[in-house]
Amino acid sequence: AIHHALTNAAPTTDQLAAIQTLRSILHDYKTVKTADQLTQPKHRNNTMQQTPPDGATLPGVPLPGVPRLRGHPPTPNRADLPGVVQPPVPLPAAQTWITVPTRTATTPPHMQPIAARTRAQLRNVNHFAALADAWPDEEDNKHLHFAGPVLDAETGTELEHRQLRKHPAYKKVWDESYANELGRLCQGIGKHPSEPAKQRVEGTDTFRPIQYHDIPSDRRPDVTYTRVVCEVRPQKADPNRTRITIGGNRIAYPGDTGTKTGSLESVKLIINDTLSTPNAKFACFDISNFYLGTPLDRPEYVRIKLTDIPQEFIDEYNLLNYVHNGWAYFEINNGVYGLKQAGKLANDLLAERLDQHGYYQCATTPGLWRHKWRPITFILIVDDFGIKYVDKRHAEHLLYALEEHYKVTTDWTGSKFAGIDIAWDYSKRTCRLSMKDYIDNLLIKYNHPTPRKPQHAPHAHREIIYGAKEQLLPDADTSPPLDEAGIKRIQGIVGSLLYYARAVDNKLLATLSAISAQQSKATTNTEKAVTQLLDYVATYPNDGITYRASNMILAAHSDASYLTEPNSRSRAGAHIFLTENDPIPRQNGPVQTISQVIKYVMASAAEAELAALHNTAREMIPLRNALEEMGWAQPKSPIQTDNSTANGFIHDTIIQRRIKMIWMRLHWLRCRAAQGQFRFYWERGSTNLADY
Numbered sequence: 001a002i003h004h005a006l007t008n009a010a011p012t013t014d015q016l017a018a019i020q021t022l023r024s025i026l027h028d029y030k031t032v033k034t035a036d037q038l039t040q041p042k043h044r045n046n047t048m049q050q051t052p053p054d055g056a057t058l059p060g061v062p063l064p065g066v067p068r069l070r071g072h073p074p075t076p077n078r079a080d081l082p083g084v085v086q087p088p089v090p091l092p093a094a095q096t097w098i099t100v101p102t103r104t105a106t107t108p109p110h111m112q113p114i115a116a117r118t119r120a121q122l123r124n125v126n127h128f129a130a131l132a133d134a135w136p137d138e139e140d141n142k143h144l145h146f147a148g149p150v151l152d153a154e155t156g157t158e159l160e161h162r163q164l165r166k167h168p169a170y171k172k173v174w175d176e177s178y179a180n181e182l183g184r185l186c187q188g189i190g191k192h193p194s195e196p197a198k199q200r201v202e203g204t205d206t207f208r209p210i211q212y213h214d215i216p217s218d219r220r221p222d223v224t225y226t227r228v229v230c231e232v233r234p235q236k237a238d239p240n241r242t243r244i245t246i247g248g249n250r251i252a253y254p255g256d257t258g259t260k261t262g263s264l265e266s267v268k269l270i271i272n273d274t275l276s277t278p279n280a281k282f283a284c285f286d287i288s289n290f291y292l293g294t295p296l297d298r299p300e301y302v303r304i305k306l307t308d309i310p311q312e313f314i315d316e317y318n319l320l321n322y323v324h325n326g327w328a329y330f331e332i333n334n335g336v337y338g339l340k341q342a343g344k345l346a347n348d349l350l351a352e353r354l355d356q357h358g359y360y361q362c363a364t365t366p367g368l369w370r371h372k373w374r375p376i377t378f379i380l381i382v383d384d385f386g387i388k389y390v391d392k393r394h395a396e397h398l399l400y401a402l403e404e405h406y407k408v409t410t411d412w413t414g415s416k417f418a419g420i421d422i423a424w425d426y427s428k429r430t431c432r433l434s435m436k437d438y439i440d441n442l443l444i445k446y447n448h449p450t451p452r453k454p455q456h457a458p459h460a461h462r463e464i465i466y467g468a469k470e471q472l473l474p475d476a477d478t479s480p481p482l483d484e485a486g487i488k489r490i491q492g493i494v495g496s497l498l499y500y501a502r503a504v505d506n507k508l509l510a511t512l513s514a515i516s517a518q519q520s521k522a523t524t525n526t527e528k529a530v531t532q533l534l535d536y537v538a539t540y541p542n543d544g545i546t547y548r549a550s551n552m553i554l555a556a557h558s559d560a561s562y563l564t565e566p567n568s569r570s571r572a573g574a575h576i577f578l579t580e581n582d583p584i585p586r587q588n589g590p591v592q593t594i595s596q597v598i599k600y601v602m603a604s605a606a607e608a609e610l611a612a613l614h615n616t617a618r619e620m621i622p623l624r625n626a627l628e629e630m631g632w633a634q635p636k637s638p639i640q641t642d643n644s645t646a647n648g649f650i651h652d653t654i655i656q657r658r659i660k661m662i663w664m665r666l667h668w669l670r671c672r673a674a675q676g677q678f679r680f681y682w683e684r685g686s687t688n689l690a691d692y
Helices: 012-032 114-118 129-133 139-143 161-166 171-185 217-222 264-276 311-316 342-355 392-403 438-445 484-503 506-516 524-539 605-630 644-651 664-674
Strands: 060-064 097-101 207-209 226-232 240-246 280-288 295-305 327-334 359-361 368-371 376-381 384-390 407-411 420-425 430-434 545-548 553-565 569-579 590-597 637-641 678-682
Touching: 161 171, 161 226, 171 226, 171 240, 171 311, 217 295, 264 280, 264 376, 264 384, 264 430, 264 484, 264 545, 264 569, 264 590, 264 605, 280 392, 280 420, 295 342, 342 359, 342 392, 368 392, 368 605, 376 392, 384 392, 392 407, 438 484, 438 524, 484 506, 484 524, 506 524, 506 569, 506 590, 553 605, 569 605, 590 605, 605 637, 605 644, 605 664, 605 678, 644 664, 644 678, 664 678
Parallel strands: 553 637, 637 678
Antiparallel strands: 060 097, 207 327, 226 240, 280 384, 280 407, 295 327, 359 368, 368 376, 376 384, 420 430, 430 545, 553 569, 569 590
8 A cells, every 4th residue: 555655646645644654664663673773674765764974964845744653753843944834823733844855875975986976876765755754854954045835735736825825724824924025015014022112024115005096197007916926945034935026017117127147157157267266265145135125216006906915914004095996006116026127226226336346347248247456256146146256355345345235145155156056175176066956846846756767868769770871850749739738837847957957967958959849839759758857857866067177268069960850950069168278178067058959951961060160159259258357368269070071161171162052151150260269170079078
């Protein structure tokens, strides 16, 4: 019965019942043998009951709780556990939250084999069955950077705001959370539990209730709506987080709304800059209420349905006096997430304030900032600062400049930025990028079970016909189409994995590119491809990228596959990295990886290789500019190709009898090579990283 409940098709209620049975078995088993004699069940992963090394923490994933059996070893104070929802009134045991720790290897990273450092061990245990053997969480887990959805303890499904407000077990908790958010946006709410003179939540004066007839008649068509997002944030003082965003699509703002913000490639450049600069270190700053502290140049208006507003807020603000046709109307005076102009106004105000202290934004690289003379550079993504500095006093100067106007949270370890976990080794001048728990949370969100067998390829292997002169493409997909829910699920999975692939696991990009081309008309074969992709990331959930110190010379390997995509298209690939100015550059982790279908039909393999070189060089130009603005002078950027004809075309070393047959845009490569921007060279395919 337990085995049946833990299979992929088992209903959630059976899984939870099996968890209780497993806990009972494990508890009885532990009472017979001492901790030193305890051996693990054969069907469990051999890393499940290992203890973490000294100083390590066990990252947790909030999952719906199940009642602890009588006699089960007690956990620490539940208020200190990450992912634990603490309602004002204790809920029954079956409606509480517990944290399931993920399994981690106990061997120190530097003693593990290379494969163990680049690939994670296969997890053979059902995600829900992991509840049966949960470790007590350690104190350090409170500081995990994690945001989880709100899950129903009975069904394990995600609950949206309206579902939470109708659920009898969660209504009171999330009503108070929603009232806190409305109070934070308005003029505060409630009384402080220990200081009656203070409010429970202080306001930012972003919203103000307003009568409908006080809204200018020409602005009434612009009145927009709100969207409420609920999530569990264990590292925050209040783990039950409700946030309101504004529907910007209804607002007709007449001014400029473009905001300069850093890109993922810029983040990787500044990480390499930190490694390659002697005595440099990395830190992260975060501005609280960045948008909410920025005044708007004109007010905006929003309405909220009265029945969606908590009674506490209605009573404290006498909101019935502001109701019109069942809606409460608010005037927006400060920036809030979702407004088109909020980002630009907040960024412009920040630039004005930092300019007084000698900081400026670089001209050609969005989000890259420097000081006029201090050795400090930082990337700004919305309200997050990724800072490279030499000597801490220069970073403190930036901190003091920000604290004049904002509330700033600091992380001097620089261990997480832009959603990426960064493991620094300043002594060896290396670092590793990963995204802990990202895949685990994704698999739980889409209810994908751990594969019974390890999956070592993200996509199906295309059969090779040995001895044939031509390798034909597979027949067109004639499998049944998916319904709308199935298509949306595939689109959600692809969107979720795309950032992960660009950030830390570039091996997924080719697969994601192929699935993306089919997702709008997805079929059962597309669903099978997505299932294999999820099996692959479940097999290797903690892949990452390792960087080393270098001379910060931008280089690339380029390649193309000719007529391998549907509709006679070809695929371009490239591996762009930072290295030394050597004839054959040394390898390093990729700053950017390209895997994309060439838009036009190529007439030959050489032309496809030239198109891949064109795409690669085009992507490298803004990276070259960013490196120049960081202070790293760039010689000719070396780009390797494994096609001698393409190399001869660029350097004019072949007789071009049919040069007019080459796509005209590709002559751009010859121009840039003559200008000294790039050094194109030919090497055999076995040395070309773009082949892999």
